[in-house]
Amino acid sequence: GPASAPRLAEEFRHDVLVTPGLAAAGGELPPSSSGLEVSGPGVVVSAIRSRGDETELRLVAMSAAPTTATVAGAFATAWRTDLLGRALEPLPVDGYRVDVELGPWEIATIRLS
Secondary structure, eight states, X not given: OGGGHHHHHHHHHSOOOOOOXXXXXXXXXXXXXXXXXXXXXXXXXXXXXXXXXXXXXXXXXXXXXXXXXXEESSOSOEEEEOTTOXXXXXXXXXXXXXXXXXXXXXXXXXXXX
């Protein structure tokens, strides 16, 4: 639907990067690593940056209806902040996952550590 248009446009505008491998065939794969996973209908990540030992994530609800963004990753605390990064309220983290309620067209900044 229309709410997925910004996400699809964002995926489309990034070129695919292809790099030849340098390891011998049949070798061991490196250990997997994890980053952040963000999901939710009409939710777009507009910015992500490192702030010392913390990660700041800006989410945008690209919808005329309220939605919930689910952020999963290796973090134990989450705070909703203002646009300058000042803490506003703690968000409950449940097993390395936090749900962020977003109003229609809302921009939310989240700090994770």
